[in-house]
Amino acid sequence: MLIFHYGELNTELQKCPYHKPLGFEAGSVTSDQISCSNEDQYTGWFSSWIPSKARLNNQGFGCAWLSKFQDTNQWLQIDLKEVKVVSGILTQGRCDSDEWVTKYTVQYRTNENLNWIYYKDQTGNNRMFYGNSDRSSTVQNLLRPPIVARYIRILPLGWHTRIAIRMELLLCMNKCT
Incomplete structure (x- = not known):
């Protein structure tokens, strides 16, 4: 049970000592839950790099989401289907080429009719997360x-060669199961 006090989480939830993968790698996150900016333009060669390829440890051709455009207006979005407590993000680069996200920010919202909210640091600024420095290691934030939230967006701010990402979200659990 979640306890809210004007948008703040109770102290126990803030600690969140136990995490479990949402299911990108395991496949329980379905393709229709993952979308991206300019998704309608993923045709031809780019159809191999669609958002649903952004699964941690994905291998082979088309093993990552590869953004069609290389600018800070790009995003990868996850619909959790219901409000959940997201406690972490794991990222990797493209498995078959030296392309990866080096830094990113996160937006979220609980309802598709609400505005996106940037995840903030302790000073109230948009929090920047450091990503990968190679194609294969996993970085945990x-x-x-x-x-x-129900919806999460990853917005790349920096990248090596091209915006490419494989990922997993971590969910907060009350205890080990």
Whole structure:
């Protein structure tokens, strides 16, 4: 049960000592839950790099989401289907080429009719997360406090060669199961 006090989480939830993968890698996150900017332009060669390819440890041709455009207006969006507590993000680069996201920011919202909210740092500025420095290692960024939302967006701010990402979201659990 989540306890809200004017948008703040209770102290126990802020700690979030236990995490579990949402299911990108396992496949329980379906393709229709993952979308991106300019998705309607993913035709021809780019149809191999659609957002649903952004799964942690994905291998082979088309093993990552590869943004068609290389600018800071791009995003990868996840619809959790219901409000959940997201406690972390794992990222990797493209498995078959030296392309990866080096830094990114996160937006979220609980309802599709609400405006996007940037995840903030302790000083109230948009939090920047450091991403990868190679194509294969996994970088973990924990969200403290966690995000309570249905929709999550990853917005690349920096990248090596091209915007390419494989990822997993971590969910906060009350205890180990």
